[in-house]
Amino acid sequence: MGKEVERKFLVSDPAWRSLVEADIRIRQFYVAAQPGRTVRVRISDGRSAELTLKFGDRARERDEFEYPIPLHEAEELMAFAIGRVIEKTRHHVRHRGYLYEVDVFGGVLSGLVVAELETPEDVPDEMLPDWLGREVTGEQKFYNASLALGEIPEIAA
Amino acid sequence: MGKEVERKFLVSDPAWRSLVEADIRIRQFYVAAQPGRTVRVRISDGRSAELTLKFGDRARERDEFEYPIPLHEAEELMAFAIGRVIEKTRHHVRHRGYLYEVDVFGGVLSGLVVAELETPEDVPDEMLPDWLGREVTGEQKFYNASLALGEIPEIAA
Numbered sequence: 001m002g003k004e005v006e007r008k009f010l011v012s013d014p015a016w017r018s019l020v021e022a023d024i025r026i027r028q029f030y031v032a033a034q035p036g037r038t039v040r041v042r043i044s045d046g047r048s049a050e051l052t053l054k055f056g057d058r059a060r061e062r063d064e065f066e067y068p069i070p071l072h073e074a075e076e077l078m079a080f081a082i083g084r085v086i087e088k089t090r091h092h093v094r095h096r097g098y099l100y101e102v103d104v105f106g107g108v109l110s111g112l113v114v115a116e117l118e119t120p121e122d123v124p125d126e127m128l129p130d131w132l133g134r135e136v137t138g139e140q141k142f143y144n145a146s147l148a149l150g151e152i153p154e155i156a157a
Numbered sequence: 158m159g160k161e162v163e164r165k166f167l168v169s170d171p172a173w174r175s176l177v178e179a180d181i182r183i184r185q186f187y188v189a190a191q192p193g194r195t196v197r198v199r200i201s202d203g204r205s206a207e208l209t210l211k212f213g214d215r216a217r218e219r220d221e222f223e224y225p226i227p228l229h230e231a232e233e234l235m236a237f238a239i240g241r242v243i244e245k246t247r248h249h250v251r252h253r254g255y256l257y258e259v260d261v262f263g264g265v266l267s268g269l270v271v272a273e274l275e276t277p278e279d280v281p282d283e284m285l286p287d288w289l290g291r292e293v294t295g296e297q298k299f300y301n302a303s304l305a306l307g308e309i310p311e312i313a314a
Contacts, residue, residue: 076222080210
């Protein structure tokens with residue numbers, strides 16, 4: 001089990017692109033979603049897959065359990081997806097020693113770019129990169145579960 | 158993924174006890190349960206644990222995905238159980254070549270004994286052992302999810 005402390009930001013400035021260290025093509029979907037808990041399947045680069053259970057409602061801290069599963073079973077599980085299958089490319093971008101995951105969404109969510117900073121520490125605002133847009137930590141509509149299960153958010157950084 | 162075809166019977170006659178080949182102490186609980194899908198954690202003999210996703214509403218056939226998980230994480234997951242933690246001892250009993258799982262429930266479900274026959278074939282009634290009581294295949298209240306999440310059934314074989 002890991003504790004997840006996560007800040008989320010919208011991104012419209014493309015300056016982060018020159019800082020990308022790695023990227024991963026992700027397809028993900030939920031096979032269960034109830035108040036306070038989700039069960040997600042994620043396929044990375046069409047090569048590996050994992051099942052993730054998340055519990056808790058607090059925006060910035062959640063209990064998370066993650067298990068690798070066979071790729072072909074992840075693909076079978078897609079038949080049981082609740083809501084949409086999310087497609088995005090996740091870019092690893094480092095700034096002042098912190099790792100940001102910049103997710104560029106595809107499909108019906110095209111145009112949406114969300115940066116996540118996952119850290120056990122509180123990072124002072126002056127340490128954040130300039131290319132981050134509006135902070136949306138705690139805004140449910142930008143959570144992956146909402147993006148899969150809810151309305152398409154209007155994108156405004 | 159496996160397909161599960163399962164018949165369930167109540168048991169009051171103790172004649173099966175002389176036929177037991179093996180038994181397993183099981184603790185199990187659900188971490189998600191929605192119409193047509195459940196996510197279950199099972200701890201067997203306090204030694205191993207697995208996560209099982211089941212999909213489908215049909216009483217006798219369901220899609221099932223099963224993954225081993227670390228024992229200590231299964232125990233942590235217990236904090237997120239929906240409903241009760243079921244305790245039962247599962248006995249493997251063979252009769253005419255068919256394997257029956259006879260579950261003797263404990264705790265608040267003490268007194269309940271349910272036999273399951275899992276087979277891809279249709280077994281004619283004359284092949285069934287005499288010690289089986291009333292068939293309860295398809296009766297939701299005797300499903301493990303209902304036993305964990307619902308009312309305690311009145312037990313009448």
